[in-house]
Amino acid sequence: MSIKLLTLFLLLAALVLSCSRSPSLPETKLTLLVVDEQGNPIEGAKTGIAFEVLGGNNRKIINRNTLKDGLFAAANKSTGSTAFNVEKDGYYASRGGYHFDSNSNGKWLPWNPEVKVILRKIINPVPMYARSTQMSKMDIPVTNSTFAVGKYV
Secondary structure, three states: OHHHHHHHHHHHHHHHHHHHOOOOOOEEEEEEEEEOOOOOEOOOOEEEEEEEEEEOOEEEEEEEEOOOOOEEEEEEEOOOEEEEEEEOOOEOOEEEEEEOOEEEOOEEEOOOOEEEEEOOEOOOOOOOOOOOOOOOOOOOOOOOOOEEOOEEO
8 A cells, every 4th residue: 555655646746846847948149239320339328138938027137238339138048029128328218129930949040139229319308298188178189279388379
């Protein structure tokens, strides 16, 4: 009786261990080239790449500043979905993503694609305001009218 019980226990332990291991994800590498509107590389931009590791909000984020040539590369295992964010004082922030199509030999393809991110300089910023129109009597959009702050003109 004890041999059957021991065998059953070992089979149950093997089943639990095999289910608890997550599948190995393929390696992912992505390079960002951060440039201005004229195509000149931007050094020192705050850059981050998020690698989706299990779906949902499970991400591995790698943050660094761009180098003199405007490049930032990062690698991690992932599901093939990435997102990136680039910020630099004096420029509008930029966000985006890259989704890999297929994988082979433990790597997502294409391997290490270079994504160009163009940062636009802030020259004449215009303040923008938002207002909820649900509680007001104003309907948006209004045609053939100009607006002043809070009322029709």
